[in-house]
Amino acid sequence: MHLHLSAPDSACPTSVTPRLRASWRRSARYGLSADEMRPVFTGSVDTGSLLYECGTAVLRGLQATLANEPVSMMITDPDGLVLSRICEDGTINRSLDRVHLAPGFYFAEQNAGTNGLGLALADRAPSLVRAEEHYCAGLRGYTCAAAPVLDPVSGAVAGSVNLTTWSDSASELLLALAQSAAGNTTALMLARGAGRSAHPMPRGEVFRVYADRMSAPEASVLTPGWRNGFAEARSAFRSGRAVAVVGEAGTGKTALASLARRELRRERVLSVRPPAPDDAEAWLELWAPELGKDSTCVIISGVDRLPAWVTGELAGLLEQVRADEGMAPYVLTASSADEVPEELRRLVDTVVEVPALRFRPDDIQPLARHFARQRRRRDVEFTPVAMRTLTAYDWPENVRQLRQVVREAAGRTDLIDLNHLPPEVFTGPGRPLTRLESVERDEIIRCLTEPGTTVGEAARELGVSRATIYRKMAQYRITIPDRAARA
Known part of the structure; x- marks a missing residue:
C-alpha cells in the first residue's frame, strides 16, 4: 500500500x-x-x-x-x-x-x-x-x-x-x-507516585465489532444524556456525515458509534486503536485498505494520541476514500472536540459528546446488570446496599472500570453484596497511597463489608480500637452505606 x-x-x-x-x-x-x-x-x-x-x-x-x-x-x-x-x-x-x-x-x-x-x-x-x-x-x-x-x-x-x-x-x-x-x-x-499502577502502553489493536456489547433495546433504558448522543450519531450517519465521538476514556465512545451505525446499516465495523510510535507505519498498512471496501466502517479511536506525522497520513487517506454519496466510511474518537487534530477536524461534520459515567448515575444499575449477565450468562442479583455503593462511586475510569468491577464480582456469586466489591469503590478521591497504606485500607474495608459486621467487631478482629477504625475511615475516605446502622 x-x-x-x-x-x-x-x-x-x-x-x-x-x-x-x-x-x-x-x-x-x-x-x-x-x-x-x-x-x-x-x-x-x-x-x-x-x-x-x-x-x-x-x-x-x-x-x-x-x-x-x-x-x-x-x-x-x-x-x-x-x-x-x-x-x-x-x-x-x-x-x-x-x-x-x-x-x-x-x-x-x-x-x-x-x-x-x-x-x-x-x-x-x-x-x-x-x-x-x-x-x-x-x-x-x-x-x-x-x-x-x-x-x-x-x-x-x-x-x-x-x-x-x-x-x-x-x-x-x-x-x-x-x-x-x-x-x-x-x-x-x-x-x-506510590500506590499507583502503570498505564498500559498503546499496542495498536485492530478488531472487528460483531454486535458490540449492548443491543438497541438495552440502550433504550439508559439516561437521556446517553440516548441523546446515540440519536445524534444515528441522525448524522443517516445523513452521510462524518462523525467524531468525544469523551473521557472508558465512557463507551466506540460502543455508541458502532451501535448507532449498525442499527442503520448492518455493515462490517472495524475498531482500530492507537499504536506504539515505532509501529505506526505497519499499523496504517494493516487496516487502511479496509477504508475503501463496500459496507465497511472503520472507527479510529484516540486520534488525539496519534503521532503528528501519522495524523497527516491519516488525513490524506480519509480524503481519498471519503464517499461522494451515502455514509462516510469512518468515525473518529478523541477525549474532546478541541483535542481532535486540526488536519482531521476539517474532515468531521458532526461532533457527538458522550458524558462521563459520574454524570450518568441512572446508567449504573442497567449497565451493572448487563455486565453481570454477560459474565454469568444468566441474571445476577445485587443487594440494595451493593447497588447503592456502585451508584455512589464516581467511576474515574468510567464504564470500562464498572465493567471490570462487576464482571469480577459476578464471577464469584449470583448475589453481589458489599464483600464482593473491591476496596476502590468504597474510597473517595485523595492522595496516592503507599503500598503499606493500601494494605491497611483494604483490610479495614474487608472487615467492614462482611455481612452484619459492626465497627466494634471489625476493630476487635484487627486488634485496634473503634476510635482508630473511625480515624482510619476518615483518613482513607472510606464510605460504606448503612454503616451508621451497624456502629
Missing part, C-alpha cells in the same frame, strides 16, 4: 525521513521562515511537579557520566516549555541562550520549527534532528535528540527529555541516551 505523502518544502534536505518532511510542512503552515523563530517566554516554570523532580534527578545522574562532553540536557513540559537545563559547558550554554533554548522559553514546533524536542512531542516518539535538518537556520549548528516522557498512570505525554550538542559532535549514542533518560524518568515518576 502506498501511503499519502505530500511534496516536501523546496528547502527541505532531500535525504530526510517522511517524519522530518512532515514536520517541515507543519513548520511552514505555522508561518515560520528559515530566518525566524518565535520564542515565547514565561516568567516562571513549575519546579514543584513530579516531572520536574524526577526528570532533573535522572539528568543529574546522566550528567555525572557525561561530565566532559559538550551536551546540554533539558526537561520540557508537554507544550515544549523548557523546565530545566543541565550542562557544565559554558560555551554551549551561552550559545543556547542566544537561540532561546533555555528554561522559561517554549520550544515547540510552532515556536522554533523542526527541532528535536518539538518533533518528539508532536509525534510522541524519540527524535533525532541533525544540523541542516532543523527548519530554522539559527539551530543548524546543533544536533538535538529527544524522547517523550510518558505519565506512568495516564499514559499521556508528560513532557520530554532533550539532549543537545554541537552539530559536528558524534551523535550516534545521543538518541539512545535520551530514550533511556525518558524511560528512567517515567519509572521514577511511578516509583515516587
Whole structure:
C-alpha cells in the first residue's frame, strides 16, 4: 500500500525521513521562515511537579557520566516549555541562550520549527534532528535528540527529555541516551507516585465489532444524556456525515458509534486503536485498505494520541476514500472536540459528546446488570446496599472500570453484596497511597463489608480500637452505606 505523502518544502534536505518532511510542512503552515523563530517566554516554570523532580534527578545522574562532553540536557513540559537545563559547558550554554533554548522559553514546533524536542512531542516518539535538518537556520549548528516522557498512570505525554550538542559532535549514542533518560524518568515518576499502577502502553489493536456489547433495546433504558448522543450519531450517519465521538476514556465512545451505525446499516465495523510510535507505519498498512471496501466502517479511536506525522497520513487517506454519496466510511474518537487534530477536524461534520459515567448515575444499575449477565450468562442479583455503593462511586475510569468491577464480582456469586466489591469503590478521591497504606485500607474495608459486621467487631478482629477504625475511615475516605446502622 502506498501511503499519502505530500511534496516536501523546496528547502527541505532531500535525504530526510517522511517524519522530518512532515514536520517541515507543519513548520511552514505555522508561518515560520528559515530566518525566524518565535520564542515565547514565561516568567516562571513549575519546579514543584513530579516531572520536574524526577526528570532533573535522572539528568543529574546522566550528567555525572557525561561530565566532559559538550551536551546540554533539558526537561520540557508537554507544550515544549523548557523546565530545566543541565550542562557544565559554558560555551554551549551561552550559545543556547542566544537561540532561546533555555528554561522559561517554549520550544515547540510552532515556536522554533523542526527541532528535536518539538518533533518528539508532536509525534510522541524519540527524535533525532541533525544540523541542516532543523527548519530554522539559527539551530543548524546543533544536533538535538529527544524522547517523550510518558505519565506512568495516564499514559499521556508528560513532557520530554532533550539532549543537545554541537552539530559536528558524534551523535550516534545521543538518541539512545535520551530514550533511556525518558524511560528512567517515567519509572521514577511511578516509583515516587506510590500506590499507583502503570498505564498500559498503546499496542495498536485492530478488531472487528460483531454486535458490540449492548443491543438497541438495552440502550433504550439508559439516561437521556446517553440516548441523546446515540440519536445524534444515528441522525448524522443517516445523513452521510462524518462523525467524531468525544469523551473521557472508558465512557463507551466506540460502543455508541458502532451501535448507532449498525442499527442503520448492518455493515462490517472495524475498531482500530492507537499504536506504539515505532509501529505506526505497519499499523496504517494493516487496516487502511479496509477504508475503501463496500459496507465497511472503520472507527479510529484516540486520534488525539496519534503521532503528528501519522495524523497527516491519516488525513490524506480519509480524503481519498471519503464517499461522494451515502455514509462516510469512518468515525473518529478523541477525549474532546478541541483535542481532535486540526488536519482531521476539517474532515468531521458532526461532533457527538458522550458524558462521563459520574454524570450518568441512572446508567449504573442497567449497565451493572448487563455486565453481570454477560459474565454469568444468566441474571445476577445485587443487594440494595451493593447497588447503592456502585451508584455512589464516581467511576474515574468510567464504564470500562464498572465493567471490570462487576464482571469480577459476578464471577464469584449470583448475589453481589458489599464483600464482593473491591476496596476502590468504597474510597473517595485523595492522595496516592503507599503500598503499606493500601494494605491497611483494604483490610479495614474487608472487615467492614462482611455481612452484619459492626465497627466494634471489625476493630476487635484487627486488634485496634473503634476510635482508630473511625480515624482510619476518615483518613482513607472510606464510605460504606448503612454503616451508621451497624456502629
